Amino acid sequence: MRAMNKLKRPVDLTARLATLAFVLILTICADAPVIAEPLQAATADRVGFPRDYRASLKLLSVSVKDDEPSVMTAYGNEQATSITASSQLPYPYGTVIAMEFAHGVRDGEKQIVHDASGTARKGDVARIDVMRRERGYGEVYGDNRAGEWEFASYRPDGTTLVSPEKGGTCAACHRKAGPERDFVYRLRVPAK
Numbered sequence: 001m002r003a004m005n006k007l008k009r010p011v012d013l014t015a016r017l018a019t020l021a022f023v024l025i026l027t028i029c030a031d032a033p034v035i036a037e038p039l040q041a042a043t044a045d046r047v048g049f050p051r052d053y054r055a056s057l058k059l060l061s062v063s064v065k066d067d068e069p070s071v072m073t074a075y076g077n078e079q080a081t082s083i084t085a086s087s088q089l090p091y092p093y094g095t096v097i098a099m100e101f102a103h104g105v106r107d108g109e110k111q112i113v114h115d116a117s118g119t120a121r122k123g124d125v126a127r128i129d130v131m132r133r134e135r136g137y138g139e140v141y142g143d144n145r146a147g148e149w150e151f152a153s154y155r156p157d158g159t160t161l162v163s164p165e166k167g168g169t170c171a172a173c174h175r176k177a178g179p180e181r182d183f184v185y186r187l188r189v190p191a192k
């Protein structure tokens with residue numbers, strides 16, 4: 001009897017370990033939806049802040065207006081720069097165009113200071129407006145839909161000012177640019 005008991009022990013241990021592993025797996029599986037939810041919420045931004053956009057995107061254009069933030073700089077990814085004539089529109093899926101609104105650096109007469117190459121000098125960035133085109137995008141905007149674009153706006157640190165779901169006001173105005181421009185106000189071609 002004693003010998004048999006001794007023999008049974010390793011089997012018991014294996015069985016116990018197996019049960020423990022099974023329970024562990026069950027616990028992990030049961031927890032999975034709870035873990036996934038906040039992750040989904042965090043990745044719900046389908047436009048996305050293009051981090052390091054000054055380096056990672058191509059410079060498309062710079063324009064200066066009178067009121068602050070006065071210096072508007074447009075940047076685009078490769079898909080955006082692939083379009084160099086309106087005959088090539090619409091923009092390919094995956095296109096990202098960012099519009100940075102920066103305060104101009106002004107002299108004593110309140111005139112914007114330009115560097116040697118004639119470019120307006122930029123100070124603090126107020127916000128970065130971003131539009132992204134993907135298949136089926138824009139449906140959330142209903143009657144305000146501007147093609148397959150979704151719109152969002154970010155602070156320079158990447159935090160959200162206007163989330164894509166709230167981008168309906170952006171879409172409503174870009175809708176006025178019209179389908180012949182693919183709802184982009186100005187054809188943005190890479191700056192020389």
Ligand code: HEC
Pocket residue numbers: 063074097098099129130131151152153162167169170171173174183184185186187188
């Ligand atoms: C009242 C109209 C209006 C609203 C609202 C508006 N835009 Fe625009 N947007 C324009 C105009 C006009 C231009 C062109 C400006 C220029 O080049 O002088 C422009 C330019 C842009 C560009 C550069 C590409 C282009 O169309 O020339 C991006 C990107 C952009 N807007 C994103 C946004 C986002 C994101 C929002 C909302 C957070 C937004 N816009 C809200 C009118 C609007």
